[in-house]
Amino acid sequence: xxxxxxxxxxxxxxxxxxxxxxxxxxxxxxxxxxxxxxxxxxxxxxxxxxxxxxxxxxxxxxxxxxxxxxxxxxxxxxxxxxxxxxxxxxxxxxxxxxxxxxxxxxxxxxxxxxxxxxxxxxxxxxxxxxxxxxxxxxxxxxxxxxxxxxxxxxxxxxxxxxxxxxxxxxxxxxxxxxxxxxxxxxxxxxxxxxxxxxxxxxxxxx
Amino acid sequence: xxxxxxxxxxxxxxxxxxxxxxxxxxxxxxxxxxxxxxxxxxxxxxxxxxxxxxxxxxxxxxxxxxxxxxxxxxxxxxxxxxxxxxxxxxxxxxxxxxxxxxxxxxxxxxxxxxxxxxxxxxxxxxxxxxxxxxxxxxxxxxxxxxxxxxxxxxxxxxxxxxxxxxxxxxxxxxxxxxxxxxxxxxxxxxxxxxxxxxxxxxxxxx
Amino acid sequence: xxxxxxxxxxxxxxxxxxxxxxxxxxxxxxxxxxxxxxxxxxxxxxxxxxxxxxxxxxxxxxxxxxxxxxxxxxxxxxxxxxxxxxxxxxxxxxxxxxxxxxxxxxxxxxxxxxxxxxxxxxxxxxxxxxxxxxxxxxxxxxxxxxxxxxxxxxxxxxxxxxxxxxxxxxxxxxxxxxxxxxxxxxxxxxxxxxxxxxxxxxxxxx
Amino acid sequence: xxxxxxxxxxxxxxxxxxxxxxxxxxxxxxxxxxxxxxxxxxxxxxxxxxxxxxxxxxxxxxxxxxxxxxxxxxxxxxxxxxxxxxxxxxxxxxxxxxxxxxxxxxxxxxxxxxxxxxxxxxxxxxxxxxxxxxxxxxxxxxxxxxxxxxxxxxxxxxxxxxxxxxxxxxxxxxxxxxxxxxxxxxxxxxxxxxxxxxxxxxxxxx
DNA sequence: CATGAATGAGAATTCATTCAT
DNA sequence: GATGAATGAATTCTCATTCAT
Numbered sequence: 134x135x136x137x138x139x140x141x142x143x144x145x146x147x148x149x150x151x152x153x154x155x156x157x158x159x160x161x162x163x164x165x166x167x168x169x170x171x172x173x174x175x176x177x178x179x180x181x182x183x184x185x186x187x188x189x190x191x192x193x194x195x196x197x198x199x200x201x202x203x204x205x206x207x208x209x210x211x212x213x214x215x216x217x218x219x220x221x222x223x224x225x226x227x228x229x230x231x232x233x234x235x236x237x238x239x240x241x242x243x244x245x246x247x248x249x250x251x252x253x254x255x256x257x258x259x260x261x262x263x264x265x266x267x268x269x270x271x272x273x274x275x276x277x278x279x280x281x282x283x284x285x286x287x288x289x290x291x292x293x294x295x296x297x298x299x300x301x302x303x304x305x306x307x308x309x310x311x312x313x314x315x316x317x318x319x320x321x322x323x324x325x326x327x328x329x330x331x332x333x334x335x336x337x338x339x
Numbered sequence: 340x341x342x343x344x345x346x347x348x349x350x351x352x353x354x355x356x357x358x359x360x361x362x363x364x365x366x367x368x369x370x371x372x373x374x375x376x377x378x379x380x381x382x383x384x385x386x387x388x389x390x391x392x393x394x395x396x397x398x399x400x401x402x403x404x405x406x407x408x409x410x411x412x413x414x415x416x417x418x419x420x421x422x423x424x425x426x427x428x429x430x431x432x433x434x435x436x437x438x439x440x441x442x443x444x445x446x447x448x449x450x451x452x453x454x455x456x457x458x459x460x461x462x463x464x465x466x467x468x469x470x471x472x473x474x475x476x477x478x479x480x481x482x483x484x485x486x487x488x489x490x491x492x493x494x495x496x497x498x499x500x501x502x503x504x505x506x507x508x509x510x511x512x513x514x515x516x517x518x519x520x521x522x523x524x525x526x527x528x529x530x531x532x533x534x535x536x537x538x539x540x541x542x543x544x545x
Numbered sequence: 546x547x548x549x550x551x552x553x554x555x556x557x558x559x560x561x562x563x564x565x566x567x568x569x570x571x572x573x574x575x576x577x578x579x580x581x582x583x584x585x586x587x588x589x590x591x592x593x594x595x596x597x598x599x600x601x602x603x604x605x606x607x608x609x610x611x612x613x614x615x616x617x618x619x620x621x622x623x624x625x626x627x628x629x630x631x632x633x634x635x636x637x638x639x640x641x642x643x644x645x646x647x648x649x650x651x652x653x654x655x656x657x658x659x660x661x662x663x664x665x666x667x668x669x670x671x672x673x674x675x676x677x678x679x680x681x682x683x684x685x686x687x688x689x690x691x692x693x694x695x696x697x698x699x700x701x702x703x704x705x706x707x708x709x710x711x712x713x714x715x716x717x718x719x720x721x722x723x724x725x726x727x728x729x730x731x732x733x734x735x736x737x738x739x740x741x742x743x744x745x746x747x748x749x750x751x
Numbered sequence: 752x753x754x755x756x757x758x759x760x761x762x763x764x765x766x767x768x769x770x771x772x773x774x775x776x777x778x779x780x781x782x783x784x785x786x787x788x789x790x791x792x793x794x795x796x797x798x799x800x801x802x803x804x805x806x807x808x809x810x811x812x813x814x815x816x817x818x819x820x821x822x823x824x825x826x827x828x829x830x831x832x833x834x835x836x837x838x839x840x841x842x843x844x845x846x847x848x849x850x851x852x853x854x855x856x857x858x859x860x861x862x863x864x865x866x867x868x869x870x871x872x873x874x875x876x877x878x879x880x881x882x883x884x885x886x887x888x889x890x891x892x893x894x895x896x897x898x899x900x901x902x903x904x905x906x907x908x909x910x911x912x913x914x915x916x917x918x919x920x921x922x923x924x925x926x927x928x929x930x931x932x933x934x935x936x937x938x939x940x941x942x943x944x945x946x947x948x949x950x951x952x953x954x955x956x957x
Numbered sequence: 958c959a960t961g962a963a964t965g966a967g968a969a970t971t972c973a974t975t976c977a978t
Numbered sequence: 979g980a981t982g983a984a985t986g987a988a989t990t991c992t993c994a995t996t997c998a999t
Contacts, residue, residue, distance in 0.1 A: 168464065168468035169468065171464075172468060255461060256375055256376060258378065262374040294537065298531060299534075301515040302508070302535070305508075306508040306512070309511035310507075312507070312511075313507055328500060328501045332504070337541075
């Protein structure tokens with residue numbers, strides 16, 4: 134009975150409820166990817182979803198809530214995808230390859246998600262101007278990579294370097310790949326993946 | 340280079356003219372760096388410059404014009420700084436080192452410029468939603484780096500790789516460094532520079 | 546008396562029906578008393594009653610209907626209370642005292658009702674901006690008081706004055722008492738009652 | 752140069768600036784008086800003033816600012832009027848008469864102001880739901896009256912009573928008069944004044 | 958009986974821009 | 979050169995209400 138306008142706990146009719154939520158989140162993703170964070174108004178998002186503006190307000194507490202759930206959703210999905218790929222590898226180098234490869238694979242099929250999440254994370258701020266999402270380093274994804282690299286160094290598989298610097302650089306390299314590809318969809322991500330793999334292979338091996 | 344991109348008829352008193360323009364551009368830089376692209380309204384910028392909003396409108400054709408000139412200004416300054424440092428190097432590896440090093444040096448003393456330019460370039464769009472600035476690859480800065488790397492490969496100084504991929508990656512690595520540093524000013528950019536130099540040294544050498 | 550003012554077709558289970566109606570009316574009272582007329586939305590009222598917004602819409606024709614029934618309900622209850630106290634008095638002065646005293650007594654135990662009814666009566670308007678409730682004079686309560694005073698003058702118990710002016714003033718004095726007490730619950734309504742009784746005693750006696 | 756959008760300090764072009772401010776305040780007064788606090792949106796106020804909605808935003812920081820200035824303005828004007836009338840009286844009873852009389856006189860020529868100020872003071876709240884204006888007791892006007900009464904008691908001119916209770920009651924009596932008159936403009940305020948004067952004369956004299 | 962879902966109207970506010978002075 | 983004043987468009991959000999289930 135805690136209903137009211139926004140079913141923030143989201144339990145009621147899970148089937149239609151979830152469908153709408155997905156629909157709106159997807160619309161938000163595509164809108165941000167298409168016109169950028171600053172231009173992605175609730176109006177435009179609703180328009181894209183072909184629903185009324187107030188439906189968004191009904192399902193989400195506000196713009197902040199929506200964008201945060203977009204980010205969470207994408208992080209979760211991305212991580213589920215990558216995690217599965219990492220699990221099949223045993224060596225640190227193998228995991229590094231799998232990390233780069235699966236990231237670019239995921240990108241290929243979820244271009245706008247990647248575009249959107251970058252835009253939102255980079256721009257979304259609290260009222261006082263401080264970023265709402267911590268960037269780069271403490272995204273769990275990068276933390277995982279840091280741990281992989283650290284392990285590789287400890288095991289003597291890699292040369293001695295600062296694992297966080299390299300992890301951040303790998304993460305940024307992937308963003309760069311995405312950026313190149315976003316700019317020119319003709320770029321072959323397969324080739325790009327091979328180049329990056331080689332690059333970080335040389336950069337990390339003894 | 341930004342002198343020929345001025346939009347409207349504005350030639351009266353070049354001295355006071357330029358002073359105002361600089362003042363406004365600086366205010367824009369600091370405002371964007373502080374509150375982010377989406378929150379950087381002309382109001383806020385004018386407020387930061389301690390001038391009336393209309394002064395901005397008087398000296399620039401509009402918000403777009405202002406932001407574009409901010410970007411041009413920063414690109415020019417940055418390039419002037421880096422160019423000088425590159426000129427003293429003879430080998431390709433030396434130039435790569437100098438490039439990384441000078442970039443991070445420049446950052447250290449122009450943090451908000453870097454923050455701002457990244458924000459603007461990443462977010463500024465035309466009315467139809469397409470990015471107003473091409474990112475990453477065709478910034479002249481990255482093109483120069485590509486050329487350095489290409490030359491190094493040709494000269495046999497570097498192993499064989501796609502110079503553009505590496506150039507983009509270096510560029511992104513520097514952005515990553517800036518991001519880390521923006522998040523935590525306690526990060527030692529000197530150490531970071533050494534790590535990155537080593538990383539790309541291993542990544543490029545034969 | 547509010548039973549015949551129900552708007553639409555609603556007759557099924559009178560027992561549960563009435564329970565709900567009371568619950569909602571009580572929630573409305575407390576909400577208006579707490580946050581004021583202008584901020585008392587159906588959402589907030591439903592929230593306070595721990596029910597869904599639509600339940601309100603189901604039991605009342607609309608917000609107007611609800612608020613009108615709140616007022617009617619409170620008027621009825623208040624009058625029932627005061628009437629009993631007046632009945633025990635024989636002189637006009639005694640009735641005036643009983644009126645003031647019983648009003649303040651009622652207030653003490655129904656603070657939010659009084660607060661709410663004042664707020665609603667003072668603010669609720671029809672679409673064209675005219676007040677939906679006539680204030681002050683034609684509340685039956687004040688009319689009764691007018692009659693008491695008129696009788697007292699006729700009987701020679703009181704000096705000659707305009708009974709309506711005094712009745713309104715008594716009514717307003719009580720509202721003033723409530724206002725003082727709402728602002729500062731530390732005010733002793735017993736003492737306040739004695740002061741008011743004395744005041745109007747002097748004001749009305751020959 | 753501290754301009755920006757809202758010249759809150761209000762210094763720039765005092766002539767046109769003040770004219771607009773008055774115009775908007777007047778429009779606010781009449782709008783609140785006509786449709787009530789809860790229905791008095793900035794839209795309606797602007798419409799009444801025959802100006803664009805944003806002009807209001809330009810001259811006032813927001814709705815709160817506007818309404819607070821309305822109240823301040825009215826309080827100031829009212830007090831200036833009443834003060835002058837009080838100054839000509841020497842006895843406490845004379846001052847009490849002058850107070851009642853001047854209040855009703857002022858009302859007669861500023862009906863909507865009185866209506867509006869009552870509405871705003873009674874309804875305007877801060878975000879957390881607490882009233883933004885303290886009512887009744889600590890309006891300086893009532894405090895002045897309290898002091899007049901206290902003095903009269905001390906001088907032996909009045910009987911012994913709680914001056915604050917009587918002051919509040921006088922204030923409320925005037926509101927009641929206004930209410931009666933607002934409801935029925937046919938009420939003769941001159942007669943009403945005589946009645947109230949007599950009432951409080953009897954109520955306070957020894 | 959009850960209620961989730963949906964919606965359009967309207968709220969306050971911010972913004973970029975124009976114009977007369 | 980400079981700027982107050984004005985404005986319309988657009989933004990986020992809240993609200994009362996309706997409807998199918």
